[in-house]
Amino acid sequence: MSTDSKLIKTKLGLLNLAEQLGNVSQACRMMGYSRDSFYRIKELYDTGGEVALKEVSRRKAIHKNRVEPEVEQAVVEIAIEHPAFGQVRASNELRKRGIFISPCGVRCVWQRHDLEVFSKRLTALEAKVAQEGLILTEAQMVAMERKKEKREALGEIETEHPGYLGSQDTYYVGNIKGVGRIYQQTFIDTYSKVAFAKLYDRKNAITSADLLNDKVVPFFEEQQIPLLRVLTDRGTEYCGKREYHEYELYLTIESIEHSKTKTRSPQSNGICERLHRTMQEEFYAIAFRKKLYDSLEMLQSDLDQWLVEYNTQRTHSGKYCFGKTPMETFHASKEIAQRKMVDQFYEQPATLEK
Numbered sequence: 001m002s003t004d005s006k007l008i009k010t011k012l013g014l015l016n017l018a019e020q021l022g023n024v025s026q027a028c029r030m031m032g033y034s035r036d037s038f039y040r041i042k043e044l045y046d047t048g049g050e051v052a053l054k055e056v057s058r059r060k061a062i063h064k065n066r067v068e069p070e071v072e073q074a075v076v077e078i079a080i081e082h083p084a085f086g087q088v089r090a091s092n093e094l095r096k097r098g099i100f101i102s103p104c105g106v107r108c109v110w111q112r113h114d115l116e117v118f119s120k121r122l123t124a125l126e127a128k129v130a131q132e133g134l135i136l137t138e139a140q141m142v143a144m145e146r147k148k149e150k151r152e153a154l155g156e157i158e159t160e161h162p163g164y165l166g167s168q169d170t171y172y173v174g175n176i177k178g179v180g181r182i183y184q185q186t187f188i189d190t191y192s193k194v195a196f197a198k199l200y201d202r203k204n205a206i207t208s209a210d211l212l213n214d215k216v217v218p219f220f221e222e223q224q225i226p227l228l229r230v231l232t233d234r235g236t237e238y239c240g241k242r243e244y245h246e247y248e249l250y251l252t253i254e255s256i257e258h259s260k261t262k263t264r265s266p267q268s269n270g271i272c273e274r275l276h277r278t279m280q281e282e283f284y285a286i287a288f289r290k291k292l293y294d295s296l297e298m299l300q301s302d303l304d305q306w307l308v309e310y311n312t313q314r315t316h317s318g319k320y321c322f323g324k325t326p327m328e329t330f331h332a333s334k335e336i337a338q339r340k341m342v343d344q345f346y347e348q349p350a351t352l353e354k
Contacts, residue, residue, distance in 0.1 A: 008053045041053065075105075088103045157231070157271060169269055170185060170237060176293055179201070181201060184303075187211055187230075190231075191333065193321060205245050209247045224338075229258070234260050234263065278310075312325055313325060
């Protein structure tokens with residue numbers, strides 16, 4: 001219910017209460033209105049019905065105090081041309097062009113056009129580019145890059161199709177008596193949300209590479225889609241000199257790019273963190289209550305069964321899933337990835353017969 005609807009309902013309640021009690025003064029005291037307000041509301045209701053009870057702002061714009069239309073147009077244009085400029089910088093730049101308007105005047109114009117903050121100016125720029133197909137200037141490109149970096153820092157990941165970007169992380173499951181510490185290597189395709197996981201008794205570069213070699217890369221090869229890039233944090237199991245680090249070396253051999261999260265920004269890899277929370281709530285919390293595990297293989301077997309259910313039966317509310325399961329999303333969007341495989345369109349040179 002909107003604010004206007006609530007106000008109308010309250011005023012109607014005042015009129016109905018006064019009619020039931022037969023006493024205007026008592027109804028006004030109970031509802032917190034004055035007699036003058038009651039008769040004004042009643043007059044509005046009698047003349048225009050419920051629509052007339054809608055709250056009308058008494059504030060009216062004084063148009064004669066506004067800047068000239070050509071100045072206002074220039075202020076709007078500079079907001080699109082230089083989205084990163086604040087009101088003071090925009091005022092100074094306009095002064096160079098012979099247009100004199102104060103920083104407060106710039107802000108007032110931007111507020112009228114919903115451009116008063118940086119994010120809104122970028123949104124307006126994106127809309128203009130989409131509508132008119134503009135070529136971005138250097139300043140506009142820098143502003144767009146700033147927005148992209150901020151979006152990634154807040155955990156938003158840019159992904160185009162299955163295999164475009166995979167996210168990998170290490171999850172500490174816990175310590176089981178007789179087994180020891182248990183670490184889980186997790187991988188999720190950021191587009192389709194297809195997930196893989198494998199348990200180890202340690203975390204190092206070899207175990208990180210083993211998950212890719214054992215489960216992830218064979219899956220993408222079977223689907224005939226390349227895995228282009230992997231996003232990880234900056235832990236020692238993922239980062240090191242290529243010559244001496246097994247994980248970095250494996251990525252190089254498989255021609256997979258390696259992207260790392262921003263320092264001290266775990267939310268940059270939030271898609272893996274969210275999967276870990278789901279696994280803890282829907283698998284580990286239940287499994288450890290039902291069964292006593294005495295080996296890593298027994299827990300891995302149950303984890304594999306849960307992952308099959310997660311990938312093929314559990315509906316996902318991710319950005320590109322729209323309520324489908326991860327595997328349904330993967331197969332439905334596989335064609336997008338295949339269209340992006342440009343190298344397959346190059347024809348092999350015909351063999352010349354001797």
